Amino acid sequence: MSSVAExxxxxxxxxxxxxxxxxxxxxxxxxxxxxxxxxxxxxDETVPLVGAIAFEADQPDALLAPEALRxxxxxxxxxxRAAADLRARIVAEPGSAEYERQVAAVVARIAEAIxxxxxxxxxxxxxxxxxxxxxxxxVDLLLARLRRDPEVTTFRIGHRSRAGEPTEWIGATPETxxxxxxxxxxxxxxxxxxxxxxxxxVDQAAAQGxxxxxxxxxxxxxxxxxxxxxxxxxxxxxxxxxxPILTGTSTVWHLGxxxxxxxxxxxxxxxxxxxxxxxxxxxxxxxxxxxxxxxADTEGTPRGLYAGAVGWSDGTGDGCWMVTLRCAEVxxxxxxxHAGAGLVASSVPRSEREETSAKFRALxxxxxxxxx
Ligand SMILES: C=C(O[C@@H]1C=C(C(=O)O)C=C[C@H]1O)C(=O)O
Numbered sequence: 001m002s003s004v005a006e007x008x009x010x011x012x013x014x015x016x017x018x019x020x021x022x023x024x025x026x027x028x029x030x031x032x033x034x035x036x037x038x039x040x041x042x043x044d045e046t047v048p049l050v051g052a053i054a055f056e057a058d059q060p061d062a063l064l065a066p067e068a069l070r071x072x073x074x075x076x077x078x079x080x081r082a083a084a085d086l087r088a089r090i091v092a093e094p095g096s097a098e099y100e101r102q103v104a105a106v107v108a109r110i111a112e113a114i115x116x117x118x119x120x121x122x123x124x125x126x127x128x129x130x131x132x133x134x135x136x137x138x139v140d141l142l143l144a145r146l147r148r149d150p151e152v153t154t155f156r157i158g159h160r161s162r163a164g165e166p167t168e169w170i171g172a173t174p175e176t177x178x179x180x181x182x183x184x185x186x187x188x189x190x191x192x193x194x195x196x197x198x199x200x201x202v203d204q205a206a207a208q209g210x211x212x213x214x215x216x217x218x219x220x221x222x223x224x225x226x227x228x229x230x231x232x233x234x235x236x237x238x239x240x241x242x243x244p245i246l247t248g249t250s251t252v253w254h255l256g257x258x259x260x261x262x263x264x265x266x267x268x269x270x271x272x273x274x275x276x277x278x279x280x281x282x283x284x285x286x287x288x289x290x291x292x293x294x295x296a297d298t299e300g301t302p303r304g305l306y307a308g309a310v311g312w313s314d315g316t317g318d319g320c321w322m323v324t325l326r327c328a329e330v331x332x333x334x335x336x337x338h339a340g341a342g343l344v345a346s347s348v349p350r351s352e353r354e355e356t357s358a359k360f361r362a363l364x365x366x367x368x369x370x371x372x
Pocket of ligand 1: 124126192193219254282283325326342
C-alpha cells in the first residue's frame with residue numbers, strides 16, 4: 001500500500017537520460033577518446049560533437065558535446081588475448097528459418113512491385129543474435145579483439161535506452177558515410193557482399209563472384225545513386241569511380257565506390273551532411289520511406305543505434321561519420337548483435353541469411369563463440 005507522502009509526489013522519480021557519457025573511435029588514421037562529456041538531446045552542429053545517431057528518427061541518439069575535441073593518431077593495434085575464453089549461449093532472433101521466410105516475403109513484395117509498376121526496389125532486412133555470457137562482458141577485451149582487423153573503425157559509446165537502462169554500443173564498421181575536411185567531402189558506400197573463406201582459392205572465387213554478380217551490382221548502384229543525388233546540391237564538384245572496387249574486412253568481401261566532392265560552403269557541418277545522407281539504401285532501401293515502413297513491420301523491434309551513423313565533428317565542422325555496422329549493444333552479461341542484408345528482386349533467402357551470418361562473424365570471433 002502506498003503512503004500518502006508517495007501519492008503526493010514524494011515517490012522516487014524515474015531516472016532520466018544520463019547527463020554524461022563516454023565515447024571512443026579508432027580508425028586506420030585517427031583516434032578519439034572522450035571519457036566524460038555531457039549528453040545533448042538537441043545538438044548545436046557547429047560545436048564539437050561525438051557519438052551516434054539512431055536508425056529511426058524516433059529512437060534516442062547518443063550524442064555528446066565535449067568541451068574540446070582532440071583527434072590523435074591511432075593507438076597501436078594491440079595483440080589481444082586469444083579468443084575462446086567466453087562461455088556464451090546464442091539465441092537468434094529471428095532464427096535462421098524464420099529470417100529466410102521473412103526474406104522470401106520481402107523479395108516477393110519487391111518482385112510484385114516491379115510487375116505492378118510500383119517503385120519499391122530494395123529493402124535491407126536485419127536480424128539479431130542474443131549472446132548470453134556467464135559473466136559480465138569485458139568490453140575492453142572485445143574492442144581490442146575487434147581492432148585486430150586493420151580495415152575497420154572501432155567504436156564504443158555509453159548509451160541509455162528509452163527505458164532508462166545503461167548500455168554500451170561497440171562495433172567495428174568498414175563503411176564511411178561521410179568524411180569532411182575543409183571543403184573536401186568523401187564517402188565510400190558499400191553494398192553487395194560475399195562471405196570470405198580461410199582457404200585462399202575459395203576466398204578468391206568469392207571475390208571474383210561478387211565482382212561479376214549482376215544482383216550485387218544492382219544493389220550497389222542504388223546506394224551510389226542515393227549518395228550522389230544527396231550530395232550534389234551541397235557540392236560544386238562531385239565524382240564517383242565508374243565501377244565498384246572490391247573491398248572488405250577479414251570476414252566479408254564488399255563492393256565499394258569512392259565518392260569525392262568539393263563543398264560549395266566549407267562551413268557546412270559534417271553532421272548536417274551525414275544526417276542528409278542517412279539512411280542510405282545500404283542499410284534501408286529504395287525508396288527510403290517505403291523501405292523504412294517494411295523494415296519496421298518485418299523486424300518488429302527498433303534498431304536503435306544499429307544502422308545509424310557514428311563519428312565525430314569538430315568546431316569547424318570537419319569530421320568523420322561511419323555507418324554503425326557490425327555492432328553489439330552490451331548490457332551486463334548479455335549482448336545483442338545486429339546484421340542485415342540488402343534484398344532486391346533476385347535475392348535468394350538462403351544466401352541472404354548466410355550473408356548475415358558472415359557479417360556476425362567479426363563480433364562472434366571477438367566473443368570467441370560460434371553462431372548456434
Ligand atoms: C546492413 C549491413 O551491411 C550493409 C549492407 C551490405 C549489403 O547488403 O551487401 C553491405 C555493407 C553494408 O552497407 C550490416 O552489416 O548489417
